[in-house]
Amino acid sequence: MAIVYQRSKGLTEIEQHFCPGCTHGVIHKLVAEVLEELDIIGSTVGVASVGCSAFAYNYFSCDMQQAAHGRAPAVATGIKRVHPDLAVFTYQGDGDLAAIGTAEIVHAAMRGEKITAIFVNNAIYGMTGGQMAPTTLLGQKATTAPQGRNKEQHGSPIRMAEMLATLDGCAYSERVMVTDPASIARAKRAIKKAFTLQLAGAGFTMVELLSTCPTNWGLSPIEAVGWLKENLVPYYPLGVYADRSEQKEEATR
Amino acid sequence: MAKELWKGNEAVAEAAIRAGCRYFFGYPITPQNEIPEYFSRHMPEHGGVFLQAESEVAAINMTYGAAGSGARVMTSSSSPGISLKQEGISYIAGAELPVVIVNMMRGGPGLGSIAPGQADYFQATRGGGNGDYRTVTLAPATIQEMTDLTQEAFDIADLYRIPVLILADGMIGQMMEAVEWKKPRARKLPAKDWATDGTKGKREHNIVNSLFIDPKDCSAHNIRLQQKHDKITQNEIRYEEYLTDDAEVLFVAYGTTARICQSAALKLREAGVKAGVFRPISLWPYPEKELYACANRGSVKTVVCAEMSMGQMIDDVKIALNGTKPIRFFGTGGGTFPTPAELMNVARAALEEV
Ligand SMILES: Cc1ncc(C[n+]2csc(CCOP(=O)(O)OP(=O)(O)O)c2C)c(N)n1
Numbered sequence: 001m002a003i004v005y006q007r008s009k010g011l012t013e014i015e016q017h018f019c020p021g022c023t024h025g026v027i028h029k030l031v032a033e034v035l036e037e038l039d040i041i042g043s044t045v046g047v048a049s050v051g052c053s054a055f056a057y058n059y060f061s062c063d064m065q066q067a068a069h070g071r072a073p074a075v076a077t078g079i080k081r082v083h084p085d086l087a088v089f090t091y092q093g094d095g096d097l098a099a100i101g102t103a104e105i106v107h108a109a110m111r112g113e114k115i116t117a118i119f120v121n122n123a124i125y126g127m128t129g130g131q132m133a134p135t136t137l138l139g140q141k142a143t144t145a146p147q148g149r150n151k152e153q154h155g156s157p158i159r160m161a162e163m164l165a166t167l168d169g170c171a172y173s174e175r176v177m178v179t180d181p182a183s184i185a186r187a188k189r190a191i192k193k194a195f196t197l198q199l200a201g202a203g204f205t206m207v208e209l210l211s212t213c214p215t216n217w218g219l220s221p222i223e224a225v226g227w228l229k230e231n232l233v234p235y236y237p238l239g240v241y242a243d244r245s246e247q248k249e250e251a252t253r
Numbered sequence: 254m255a256k257e258l259w260k261g262n263e264a265v266a267e268a269a270i271r272a273g274c275r276y277f278f279g280y281p282i283t284p285q286n287e288i289p290e291y292f293s294r295h296m297p298e299h300g301g302v303f304l305q306a307e308s309e310v311a312a313i314n315m316t317y318g319a320a321g322s323g324a325r326v327m328t329s330s331s332s333p334g335i336s337l338k339q340e341g342i343s344y345i346a347g348a349e350l351p352v353v354i355v356n357m358m359r360g361g362p363g364l365g366s367i368a369p370g371q372a373d374y375f376q377a378t379r380g381g382g383n384g385d386y387r388t389v390t391l392a393p394a395t396i397q398e399m400t401d402l403t404q405e406a407f408d409i410a411d412l413y414r415i416p417v418l419i420l421a422d423g424m425i426g427q428m429m430e431a432v433e434w435k436k437p438r439a440r441k442l443p444a445k446d447w448a449t450d451g452t453k454g455k456r457e458h459n460i461v462n463s464l465f466i467d468p469k470d471c472s473a474h475n476i477r478l479q480q481k482h483d484k485i486t487q488n489e490i491r492y493e494e495y496l497t498d499d500a501e502v503l504f505v506a507y508g509t510t511a512r513i514c515q516s517a518a519l520k521l522r523e524a525g526v527k528a529g530v531f532r533p534i535s536l537w538p539y540p541e542k543e544l545y546a547c548a549n550r551g552s553v554k555t556v557v558c559a560e561m562s563m564g565q566m567i568d569d570v571k572i573a574l575n576g577t578k579p580i581r582f583f584g585t586g587g588g589t590f591p592t593p594a595e596l597m598n599v600a601r602a603a604l605e606e607v
Pocket residue numbers: 050051052053069092093094095096097120122124125126127128133
């Protein structure tokens with residue numbers, strides 16, 4: 001019988017712990033499939049961060065390091081500088097990348113560090129139980145913003161894909177979502193492009209993936225997908241914000 | 254081999270390159286700026302990488318990544334920057350990575366002063382980061398010793414998979430002294446088969462990690478770390494005795510302060526007072542039994558602990574001597590030195606009291 005679909009070789013057999021309806025699992029699958037399709041599982045090192053995806057080191061079948069909260073881009077830099085021929089990626093949540101680790105991600109992008117950041121934006125601190133993130137929308141309730149995020153007190157949410165795109169070192173920055181087959185296919189193409197550009201030496205690459213957290217949003221999985229499309233997408237528009245694919249040629253000119 | 258004149262900061266960097274270190278991540282801070290500057294000039298000649306990080310936090314985490322990938326790697330800083338590295342050092346200890354860190358101590362707390370100090374002893378030997386871990390801490394008193402210890406530091410780090418700290422001060426970093434580049438004693442080091450250098454499809458994936466979510470696993474991990482610490486305590490104690498054979502007053506001091514104590518001891522002897530110096534070189538593991546034996550061999554009547562701090566190593570001196578000898582403390586704060594004359598007075602007063 002012909003096999004039409006199977007678990008990606010980029011994933012281990014270990015059962016994942018994500019809540020029902022959480023799209024972290026979909027994103028894991030997409031990264032794993034890209035590693036497999038590019039035939040780089042054996043020549044990739046991933047960096048897990050601190051958040052609901054902390055156990056990514058158990059789930060990806062490539063070599064993995066676990067980094068302190070927010071420090072994954074620095075750890076990835078150390079790995080890439082030692083092994084420039086390997087593909088190196090970080091897998092970070094929005095608290096990790098856009099709050100505690102802002103300096104590390106900005107400077108990795110500024111240096112044009114040849115790594116790929118897989119940035120999972122669920123507009124909340126999932127792991128610690130639903131506290132406000134820098135990406136939490138105005139008016140969105142969180143355990144540390146019980147009345148909803150308020151502009152006067154907390155400022156407006158941060159748009160990382162746009163912000164990092166302003167840096168010359170950022171070769172690729174795209175925001176995608178993973179809510180339906182079409183958007184999932186689009187997200188996979190973005191991840192593949194990011195890894196391909198990394199391997200071509202173009203510079204820093206990031207894919208921001210809008211992701212659901214039904215548990216801390218207090219919604220069912222289906223409602224969560226609807227809420228994401230209605231609320232996150234308008235504030236965090238999907239699209240390509242930086243594509244400096246030609247950067248490598250320019251640099252050598 | 255011929256002796257050459259070297260500045261401390263540049264010598265420690267050159268020693269690292271000679272020890273096979275090819276990766277350095279750092280951030281500028283006085284009084285250790287010549288370390289990153291030296292690497293920036295010379296790493297490329299050796300095919301290595303020097304990278305100026307955006308902060309000490311980033312530098313120590315780059316060091317983590319590089320060490321986890323199997324490289325010999327160093328980072329350096331001075332007191333306030335070493336404080337920022339503590340999170341990373343705890344993770345390095347937890348993930349059992351071989352890393353060498355240099356601290357050219359200055360005055361503290363806070364921004365303190367840029368002059369030499371010894372007030373980071375607690376941070377170095379007690380662990381400034383979270384959790385039950387130890388950092389091997391080596392305290393050179395001369396530039397020659399610092400270069401010799403640098404090779405040792407890398408070997409100890411590789412052998413035990415542990416962070417090793419070279420704890421010197423701005424004095425040792427900034428002054429110039431004669432250095433003879435010695436051939437290091439060759440240690441047999443284990444292969445880094447745990448490193449993340451790509452599975453190449455030939456093995457299971459390697460994981461560099463300090464997270465053990467199951468308390469049973471975390472407990473077992475800590476017990477294993479403790480067994481490693483015990484082994485290091487057995488094998489890696491270093492110290493030096495100076496004029497201790499018949500000493501009646503024994504100075505206990507490390508690094509720069511130990512050198513000043515040696516001058517004081519010599520002058521005291523010229524004046525007919527039998528003084529000696531016990532100099533711990535490894536601050537962790539501390540030469541506890543060795544200090545006890547030295548102080549209780551017969552002639553020693555009293556002990557003077559001197560530090561460029563308000564009293565930190567004295568805790569270890571007290572633990573080691575366990576009430577067997579009277580101990581006096583003499584300390585200077587925030588970037589000032591004790592003078593030989595001050596130390597002589599303290600020694601005389603201590604002797605008069607017994
Ligand atoms: C230094 C430090 N501070 C705080 C924490 C606690 N902590 C763990 S996960 C987390 C938030 C993670 O949120 P995010 O990055 O958005 O990931 P998510 O769980 O939403 O995927 C925090 C604050 C920690 N582990 N380390």
